Amino acid sequence: MDDVHKLKKLKKRRPSYQLLLLVALLLLGLLAQKLDLVDWLEVLEVSRHYAHHWWFPPLLILAMAAFYALALPGSFFMWLTGALFVPIVATLIIVIGGVGGAVGGYFVSRRLARRECARIKHQPLFNFIRRHGDFVALCAVRTFPSFPHSVINYGAGVLGLPLGYFVLSTIIGFTLKGYLYSAAIYQLTTMDEPGEFLSWQLLAPLIMLSLLFIAAKLIFGRKPSLANGP
Template sequence: MDELVVKEKKRGLPLKTLILPGLLLAGIAVQYLELVDWFEVLEISRGYAHHWWFPPLITLLMILAYTLALPGSIFIWISGVLFMPGPAALIIALGGLGGAVAAYFFSRRLSDGMTSRITNSPLFAILQRHGDFVALSAVRLLPGFPHSVINYGAGILQLPLTAFVPATLIGFGVKGYLYATAIHQVTRADEGARFVTWQLLAPLLILAGLFLVAKLYMARRLRSRSR
């Protein structure tokens, strides 16, 4: 009987290992193949924006999207268009953080069967060494970097939550406020105004660069102490 249970577990392992990459590929397809009419979703949302329950609903939907590796950018747009930059940034930060933590534990749970193989590989040692708060913050702040890859990767590698959570909060907090402000300004400006501008990207790139410089400095100090 025990042998049958073991065989069933072994048979179930390949399916579990396919779920995470499958969700990531599905999320990329939804985003880049434009399978959802985001403008229609935005227009529907306008009719409910005045209700008290709508911001919590947007936050929960954003959490669900990031948990399943779906693009959360639509909720960033909805928040930026329908709300002032402050409340919109709060929605983005809470939704992004909640979704990241949920995705972290979701991927960690599904990758349980691979843990021993991952932790014994040389690649794991390298990624874990560069999965600290400074490095995660830098990656979070990079414009266009897929958050789902960070969330699932951190869960699979079981990176410490003490680094993952603060870095996620900083990334979504800073990005959320800058994006919400930019969207708010664009939607109230002339039709020729552009959302992606150097004024928007520069702070994110500078902050990411500073975190990377700090990371290199810390690594250099550690090497000098070990000599």
């Protein structure tokens, strides 16, 4: 009986295959982004031939959403869309695709980590991270340059952050990033030295916005967390 009891206890402590799959998706996505396995310049050249078709923007939105939902490097679509369309149209595509993929990633991680979350939801560290994962914090990390969106999407799902605040912060983040990137790429077509522009004129506003969100978080940090609902 003692052995059976120990075995059951060991099984409860052992991570479920759903959690292992979630971690694998996240790590593979980050690795794919670092290795840059796809020749995106070739994808851009092919895309130019089809960008004028009515079905191409919806296809971009679906592809971007799928990439983000599966923790793949969806940020490329910001650059691809910015190179193919005027800033306003590109921003709209980026926001719809980014938010769709973020919500998909949220529910994928929520589903895969549900059993593990039930085990650790009363742990102090889990509650601490969840308590500080409020609307302002989500806006700060979402607007910060190069911060992996897959980490935000999956992390919010695992923590069970309120979907409404998650979606709103995602809309804000993708709107700001999407427009800045799209406008920058649009201007790059007429610039002789784009590297200097990208090094600070594009990143500085995003960093400043992120710091402003962090400052607001520190100033109003003693107020009740939005992660616990209104």
